Amino acid sequence: MRGAGYVWKRVAFAIATVYVALTLNFILFRVLPGSPVSQISRVPNASPEMKKILTQQFGLDRPLWEQYLLYLREALHGNFGISYTNRQPVLDNLVQAFANTIPMVAAGTILAIMLGLTVGVVSAVRRGSATDHLSTNIAVLFYAFPTQFMGMMLLIGFAGVLPSAGMSDPFALDATAWEALLDRLKHMILPVTALMLTLYAENALIVRSAILETLGEDHILTARAKGVPRHRIIRHYALRNAMLPIVTMVAMSLGAIVTGSILIEVIFSWPGIGRALYTAVLKRDYPMLQGGFLFITIVVITFNLIADLLYYKLDPRITT
């Protein structure tokens, strides 16, 4: 098969990156001032004995390399420690929060990509027309809105009509599965809309310029001379070639969504990964932060890997 080496190289590279991130994560929290012991033992009258016991309990009296090996071993087993705030394993907290985030972020992103693609293609094909000017200007306007502003505006406009906080109605106790799903979908409308509106604009602008660029290439002229119908040229020539830059940029922005969702989740009180990290920062919940950072790193790396592999699939010229 063409360049199976390419796939392996990318995967190995991704794994190596995760390892480096894991190590940096370890170093970061050793370098930061303060230790978990001083944090926990900040109760009045904490005795030196108690501090000593805590230090032993956390393994902080051992040499650094041993701590590092221990850390790697535990991380590989999915043990990232116990959250200070709710005394639950960090992994469980993260998985729970992530499971809440995924449907909302995925829906918002997919809608944003679909809307962005449509708007981008239409305005590129009708370049210079009123449609193009209108949609490009609207996209620039939305691109300029900060996420929190968009969220606030939606809250102000729709707070009475649609649920504005949380992801389910706390009073619907004996709801059937169907009712619960409907309730969840209703709660999703505002955050998903906010996410979609802030993301679609960037996609639309990227798609528009990528397609305009490919439309100017010589092979488009060849296709026109060949008598290939317009819609076919747009699909098989313009869009197909424009997919290469689009995939890269969309994948890169996908990685940033997890962090970007912090604002959305805080505004709409969505109990997802963004809000979990936000509270962890406020409460100085170091294990949660450490786990969360690692989590975000892995998500970003995974999306980049997916982009690389897709790119390879889309572009026959890539061999190494």
Place this chain on the structure above:
Amino acid sequence: MTRKPILAFEDLNVWFGVRPDNPGFHVVKGVNIALKPGERFGLVGESGSGKTTTIMAAMGLLPSSAEVSGRVLLEGRDILRDGEKSVAPHRWKDIAMVFQGAMSAFNPVKTVGWQIAEALDVHNVARGAAAGRRVGELLELVGISAAQSARFPHEFSGGMRQRAMIAMALACEPKVLLADEPTTALDVMVQDQVLKLLVRLSQDLNLALILVTHDLAIVAQNCHRAAVMLGGEIVEEGSVSDLYHRPQHDYTRKLFEATPDVFAVARKPEKPEAKRTPAPLLQVSGLKVSYPRPRSIGEVLRRERPEAPLVVNDISLKIDRGEMVALVGQSGSGKTTAMQAILGMVKSRGGTITLNGRDVTGLGMRDWRPLRRQIQMIYQDPYESLDLRFRVRDTVAEPLRIHRIAATAQEREALVVEALERVGLTPAVRYLGRFPHELSGGQRQRVAIAASIVLKPELLLADEPVSMLDVSVRAGVLHLLDELRRDARMGILMITHDLSTAANYADRIAVMHQGRIVEQGPAHQVIHAPEAEYTKALLASIPNPDPDRRLALRA
């Protein structure tokens, strides 16, 4: 010849950018061409002469800002009458086209076979297995094996891609083929193959062919009749033999004069040995260069260090003061790498380079710096080599600033003016304040040369100095280099793919092939008594502006 024309342009006019308040640009002015079945017609002109616009009009492929008047008759029917509706049915079925950019005329993400089959599909010629068979036949017709149809365009060489393009153009058995600079980006031997293919196909299939090109020699060798375009008008039309022997228009004459004839090289008088200084200006002996590629993981683990292939393999050259040496070779022959090694930009792997008797092999960047005054470059593309935000004055003065020459601004200005007048930009005052976009291509190249000679170097390295320029300005730039050689006694190493240019201007020619110099000697000797097989093959593939030479060379 009483046959009816298959394709005729009648009083064709094209304007671009016409608005109620703006008359626009009149780019094609009253063009009349009548093409008979099986006839090969050359449309010659320089960039901006409207030759491509003319044939694009026949395909209905002009941008929407274009306004067209006149008629384009295909077998007597006006195909432009109802706009898109009347052109569309004839595209590719009756009139097909081969484009200039052999590199980019194919969709890079689809296989060549898919793209040829698409032409069959959209015109309802064949589908499925039948289309696959037809694609194979078409490829075989242009000398590509049918199995190659599953390949992607980037897996083809430039010549193969252009032949595949021709195969695609023939897919629906058109009656007319329009070829827009079909061989411009190709090496001369590949160009020869592609042109021979076009001629053979036009004979075998009774295909009428319009060959659009800037190269008169190509037309002289491959066409029956030709028209010369200038500023949107056809200034002269006739048989290629008439155009060559009895040109009526000054411009035609000028074009033929500017088209070098490789066999016109005269024996130059040998320079007396006594005038030569003992140490030559530049002496290269046994130069070797390779580009090491990064080792694969397997090779690192096995501790292997594979020998990188030599890009420049054991070349020796000598240039004296007042001498022009041409290094001739096709793309990939290693000529540019050799030049970069001489400049110390690329590390050499063996051999020595002496400049003015001083060994400069392997010198570091810091040691090179003072030597750069003696050796200067002229690049191929004056559109790329000049900084668009620099005025002419700043471009030419920059080397003076870097080498801290001239104490005062007045002195510097005087040197800049001198250099500009030297390269023929007179009066210099008119050019000092201009930006590159306010200059023509030839003027840009002159500014680039001025920036090179302002330091009064002894050695000039010119990398394809005229290949991006229009034919009529080429001669001027080459004459300028010749003057610098003669009057300022500069040594010039000119790198070129064009043996004809080399033959007409260089004292000596070195022919390079696959990293080696296969032949080296005085220009007339290399041309008239070539020894290496490669030189002979190269000479045989150069089109000659004299149409009568075709019979002698093309058996």
